Amino acid sequence: xxxxxxxxxxxxxxxxxxxxxxxxxxxxxxxxxxxxxxxxxxxxxxxxxxxxxxxxxxxxxxxxxxxxxxxxxxxxxxxxxxxxxxxxxxxxxxxxxxxxxxxxxxxxxxxxxxxxxxxxxxxxxxxxxxxxxxxxxxxxxxxxxxxxxxxxxxxxxxxxxxxxxxxxxxxxxxxxxxxxxxxxxxxxxxxxxxxxxxxxxxxxxxxxxxxxxxxxxxxxxxxxxxxxxxxxxxxxxxxxxxxxxxxxxxxxxxxxxxxxxxxxxxxxxxxxxxxxxxxxxxxxxxxxxxxxxxxxxxxxxxxxxxxxxxxxxxxxxxxxxxxxxxxxxxxxxxxxxxxxxxxxxxxxxxxxxxxxxxxxxxxxxxxxxxxxxxxxxxxxx
Ligand SMILES: O=C(O)[C@@H](O)[C@H](O)[C@H](O)CO
Ligand SMILES: [Mg+2]
Numbered sequence: 001x002x003x004x005x006x007x008x009x010x011x012x013x014x015x016x017x018x019x020x021x022x023x024x025x026x027x028x029x030x031x032x033x034x035x036x037x038x039x040x041x042x043x044x045x046x047x048x049x050x051x052x053x054x055x056x057x058x059x060x061x062x063x064x065x066x067x068x069x070x071x072x073x074x075x076x077x078x079x080x081x082x083x084x085x086x087x088x089x090x091x092x093x094x095x096x097x098x099x100x101x102x103x104x105x106x107x108x109x110x111x112x113x114x115x116x117x118x119x120x121x122x123x124x125x126x127x128x129x130x131x132x133x134x135x136x137x138x139x140x141x142x143x144x145x146x147x148x149x150x151x152x153x154x155x156x157x158x159x160x161x162x163x164x165x166x167x168x169x170x171x172x173x174x175x176x177x178x179x180x181x182x183x184x185x186x187x188x189x190x191x192x193x194x195x196x197x198x199x200x201x202x203x204x205x206x207x208x209x210x211x212x213x214x215x216x217x218x219x220x221x222x223x224x225x226x227x228x229x230x231x232x233x234x235x236x237x238x239x240x241x242x243x244x245x246x247x248x249x250x251x252x253x254x255x256x257x258x259x260x261x262x263x264x265x266x267x268x269x270x271x272x273x274x275x276x277x278x279x280x281x282x283x284x285x286x287x288x289x290x291x292x293x294x295x296x297x298x299x300x301x302x303x304x305x306x307x308x309x310x311x312x313x314x315x316x317x318x319x320x321x322x323x324x325x326x327x328x329x330x331x332x333x334x335x336x337x338x339x340x341x342x343x344x345x346x347x348x349x350x351x352x353x354x355x356x357x358x359x360x361x362x363x364x365x366x367x368x369x370x371x372x373x374x375x376x377x378x379x380x381x
Contacts, residue, residue: 001026001097003057006049006086008032008042011359012319014366015288016042019353020089022057028093029351031259031290032085034077035316036368044082052086058097060090064265068239080238080262087263088294088347095346102294102347106268106301113338114299115307117142117181119286119314123149125169132170132180140337142179142206142307145170150371150379151187160192164199171203179206179307181232186213186380190222197227207232207253207282213380217245224250235284237261240269247277253306257284259291264298271302280306286314289326293347296339308339316366320359327352 001024009017016033032041048067055063067083068074095102103109118135120143122128128145135143148163170180182205188196193211200208207230211223214236224231230252237243238261243254254274258267271281281304283295292310299305312322312332323329327350332339342348371381 001057001093003052003055006045006052008045009356009360010038010042010364011288011325011356012362012364012366013317013321014038014364015291016085017288017290017325017351017356017360018045018085018089019356020052020057020086020093022093024097026057026093026096027353028057028089028091028096029290029347030085030087030089030092030263031288031294032082032088033259033287033291034081035286036366037078039365040078041081041085044078045085048082048086057090057093060087060094060265063087063090064262068262075238075242077236077238077260080266081260084259084261084263084266087265088258088290091264091294091297092346095348099345101300101342101345102264102297103300103342106264106298109300109341110303111300111305111341113340114296114305115141115338116310116334117144117179117307117337118310118312119143120145120170121315125166128166129169129173132174132178136174136178139334141177142181142337143170143174144181144183144206144209144309147182147184147208148187150373151192152373153189154192160196160199163196164203167200167203167205176204181206181209183209184211186210188212190216190219193223194226197223197229201228205229209233209255210235214246217249220246220249220251224252232282234270235260239266240273243270243273247274247279251279253282254279255282255284255309257287257291258295258298259285259287264294267295267298268302271298271304275304280304282306283308285309286311286316289322289332289349290347290351292322292332293342293349296342297347300341310334319364325352325355325359326350
């Protein structure tokens with residue numbers, strides 16, 4: 001079998017889909033994207049495609065090595081995400097060629113279903129509590145909320161207590177049987193993290209995500225030592241080499257994004273490295289159905305999986321949602337907040353190619369918001 005073409009489709013809300021065709025009529029799909037940089041990653045995929053057209057799609061690992069290491073300059077979000085989407089599409093082709101779901105090629109399932117969580121929004125404590133209750137009513141057993149708005153480097157008692165008040169309101173609303181995670185998007189300085197996290201401890205959050213920016217991986221050790229809350233990070237780490245210092249810093253949960261961190265091949269290796277550190281996996285995925293399917297395929301075959309993020313209805317999903325590009329959306333029906341074992345070949349989904357073409361023709365470009373503090377200085381959004 002030979003690869004005949006690679007084609008990318010920028011689609012709403014903020015995704016980039018990749019279609020790889022072969023001379024045997026088998027098509028694979030991947031999702032190579034950095035949110036807000038879809039066109040940049042598409043250019044990287046286009047440049048890498050010179051090497052792939054005419055090659056055997058089943059030599060997945062060799063292609064991963066050449067595309068990642070063969071260029072001398074490696075790593076980073078753009079290149080790693082381009083390779084990630086290509087890798088997903090090659091695993092999809094392999095599964096379809098062998099007639100099995102990808103998790104069977106990874107050693108077979110180690111669980112029957114995967115627990116997924118939903119993102120919840122809202123500004124006031126009662127807004128977030130209502131959003132959490134709506135997800136619990138929809139069957140989810142875990143939610144994740146944004147921890148705060150734009151914070152100062154060292155913030156007021158009112159802002160600081162407000163973070164705890166929002167979590168307290170959610171805990172009060174959903175009770176102790178539901179898991180509640182908080183995402184800080186790297187908005188805390190180390191001294192703020194030391195002050196805020198102990199205030200959250202009484203409400204037993206599931207985990208706290210990205211308390212500090214990933215550039216401060218070294219400071220994570222001080223954060224993890226300062227609190228009993230499990231610390232999660234990883235959506236802005238792109239390889240097992242990037243994850244090593246975070247794992248050594250004592251995080252509890254690794255969050256590789258299968259569309260950023262080198263695809264199925266590398267996420268599988270990051271999971272194994274995490275296992276060495278007694279760290280569980282909660283793959284990041286505020287992305288589309290292909291990225292979610294690829295994440296789930298790894299999750300079915302990975303012993304240290306904690307939970308899977310999924311993007312149905314999250315606030316980024318304007319003009320399109322998770323299920324819009326699937327021939328059969330029931331695959332992500334989330335019975336009782338779980339996805340049952342997927343048995344269809346490849347990634348286990350059927351992408352609606354006509355809808356993808358139509359959405360790409362409409363054109364769409366999503367930009368990350370720019371957040372500023374009250375003095376006008378830039379902060380993490
Ligand atoms: O954990 C999450 O889902 C968020 O931090 C998103 O990754 C972020 O808004 C960029 O897409
Ligand atoms: Mg996050």
